[in-house]
Amino acid sequence: MAHVRNNEPPPFPAAVVMVPLPLQGHLNQLLHLSRLVSDRNVPVHFISTTTHCRQAKFRVQGWDPLKVATIHFHELKTPNFVSPKPNPNSTIKFPSHLQPLCEVTTQLRHPVASLLRKLSATTRRLVIIHDSLMGSVIQDFVSLPNAESYTFHSVSAFTILLYTLKNIRKQFDNITDSVVLTYAHLSFEDCFTAEFKKFTAMQHDYAKLNSGRIYNSCRIMEQPMLDLLENEERNRNKTLWALGPFNPLDIIRTTKGEKGYKCLKWLDTQEPNTVIFVSFGTTTSLTKEQITEIAIGLETSEQKFIWALRDADKGDVFDEYITVELPKGYEERIKGRGLVVREWAPQLEILAHRATGGFMSHCGWNSCMESISMGVPIVAWPMHSDQPTNSVLITNILKVGVTVRDWKWRDEIVVAEDVEKAVRILMATKDGEETRRRAVEIGDGVRKSVKEDGDSWLQLQSFIDHISR
Template sequence: MCMFLLYKAPKSHKPNDTSILHTTPLTPYTMVADQNPVAVVMIPLPLQGHLNQLLHLSRLIATHKVPVHFVCTTTHGRQVKLRVQGWDPNTISTIHFHDLPIPPFACPPPNPNSTNKFPSHLQPLCEAATNLRGPVASLLHKLSPTARRLVIIHDSLMSSVVQDFVSLPNAESYTFHSVSAFSIALYISEKVGEQIRKLIKPNGITKISLSFEGCFTPEFKQFISVQHEYAKLSSGRIYNTCRIIEQPILELLESEARSANKLLWALGPFNPLESKRFGSKLPKKDGGPVDRCLNWLDKQASNSVIFVSFGTTTSFSQQQVNEIATGLEKSEHKFVWVVRDADKGDVFSDNNNNIIRVELPKGYEDRVKDQGLVVREWAPQLDILAHPSIGGFMSHCGWNSCIESMSMGVPIAAWPMHSDQPNNAVLVTEVLKTGVLVKDWCQREEVVVAAAVEKAVRRLMGTNEGAEMRRRAVALGTNVRKYVLDGGVTQTELGKFIAHITR
């Protein structure tokens, strides 16, 4: 019998109701002789971009000999371990995986013809994941006596799931934001947003709108609102970023955090940084599509290839795929293009999930075989970005992709689709100046024609302007890696975080 059946979660608490600390006790907390100083429980939202970041953070914390419990649905725990890049999760013995069941949920396919690119087909999964509250409460109850302090790190969109930690006298929680500090700062208050606008353009003039207009469906806005109310119970916030990337923004957020008596930690980049680009190779896979892709890249000149990938939640119409194909071909630059459908709620629900639903133009792959490589399987993005032949990245600007690209020193051709991505595109193109914009957000419902794709590729890969962006991206990546190495600022901040939770 699953242990969560033994515990019935109490009625939902109001986030500002401190009386719950005394009115909903669990079994009394008992000190035991063999306690760990601390145990960490990770609660990700079961979408790939969220799962990936907290699994990487689990690795970083586990290297400090802190036991980490990674809690997920059965399906998505399997998914994130299958897709992890840069390290083998089986080599970290202090990470304990807890795969928990959730009720069945609707699993519609993505709609490639929708003008709004928000992946609304994944909302049923997000709603179903909130049913983890009972199992998570039971697990926390079980783990509480094993450590002097129980630390819960949860995705900001899973805040309601962990609310029962307040009943445990040795538990505290930290909210993890899976997006940039820049995007969160714009979201939390108009006052902070105005300060950011001044940072970007002191004269108040900017080409790109800083807003969340068209970024979400009304239903998902409501989901966010509910989860963020429960985030008020946490002791602080964690970001997958570092101060070399977002220092002024983090300072604004720290000021806001202090006013709310919260802590703030910038612990990123979480992704591994060892790579062929910097003198050592990431772990070899089993000779499948990963090796095929990397072997092709090995034959290309340094900085000559643009990597084209739009993440796990983007679906394109047949018309848009044709335009991208034509634009890449006409650019006359080398490319690796990931052509696959968006994830469904359950990526294992059928055998065709990772096969594209649309066709490339007739004879396309034969025509471009000397110019480009089409990848239809799950792509080793971290390995690809780390390869020395990669000189640019056409991306949707999801935060995983942005932070991986920045840490590897690769400039971005920004093509945002939804959520935080439009604001991340502003960060890349206007603040850091390490990229070009493929498409203005105000034109988000329009098809991007081949000429625009061609222009963006040529601008990034074949002009002096693009070379200067590449120089800035390389410098940024160098500084980011210095921050992460032993003695660097991020490493110090991670050390401070470990010291804080083991205090």
């Protein structure tokens, strides 16, 4: 049991501990949430490995975590592990090369428990916000009388609702919402490997220890889904908090060295809404053949574009990565109209730029939230994980995007003509204009929700009041 010297009350009514899964989309979201919580005068302790704390700080955009005195980074060590190279030829596109990293994170349990014991003595209430895939790592918080935990889901409420209903075999008879019923048939087939499903099931088992769940979402986007999930939590005497968007909305441009990011300077020379940003996230590996088809499709679309072309992250993103090859002479041919970015691309700042009018994306939830919050419509091309369900939410429900390829054709290569068609529809047709208008409208609503007395603002204040009680 934690004790405070001389029976004096701890200096803080509450302190928050963030425990992300050490993959980019998870690290980034919880680091952004750390900013929101610390802005409400609550100290935050961000826990990860030495490499992944560095990764989170290096890649974050829109603010500088090193300038926030109330965010404390705790760097822990894991045993050495083998980090295989990404395999673009894998039948299932899930990044199984990151499975060893996920498995080794379970070894953080004891150092995390030790740190939690120390932190519990510094605060009246210790609040752990942990990634849903880090449940086993934080399980020892139950031995601390002043600690409680909240599970953070790094995916959409829509995805979690469908996943929950399928996995607990709950009947759909008691659900009347037409949005949910329409898409109740969606399958998670080929979204994950068997090994990752096993890992996920084991981690989710620890959710029974929590006091509620947190989503990077808001009701203007996912009202029906959040309401159903909230009712489910209420039945368990737990609470749901929709605190999104986590990412900053007033973007302060960062610089890379003295010259700054080349792609942002290039965007400065373009007209509003004329450039499509192409990026498939940090865990996608594409075959050489597929890369060639994308390259030709972008070129023949005759639209301006920025293409972030990198191989998928390995367990340590600072290791050497493979340079992806393009057709000979390609970059010379597209010069002036297209730009290929091979280093880390400042995605949030690109999406916030006035010249960006579209985003061809894998539909990872982090990317979806960033794009929607900036009012940028999406060309949806899901690859694995929660991305197929997110793409349905984007294109069919919110109607802020168009589809490159339906998930049922996931085993087939997407040819250049399909890439060209999707880009043209979004960037050069009346239908595309309507999709952009809708994206701007929802984006405006999302941004209003985080302002004082907006829904997300009130949710965050309610959460802070709750943990500071």
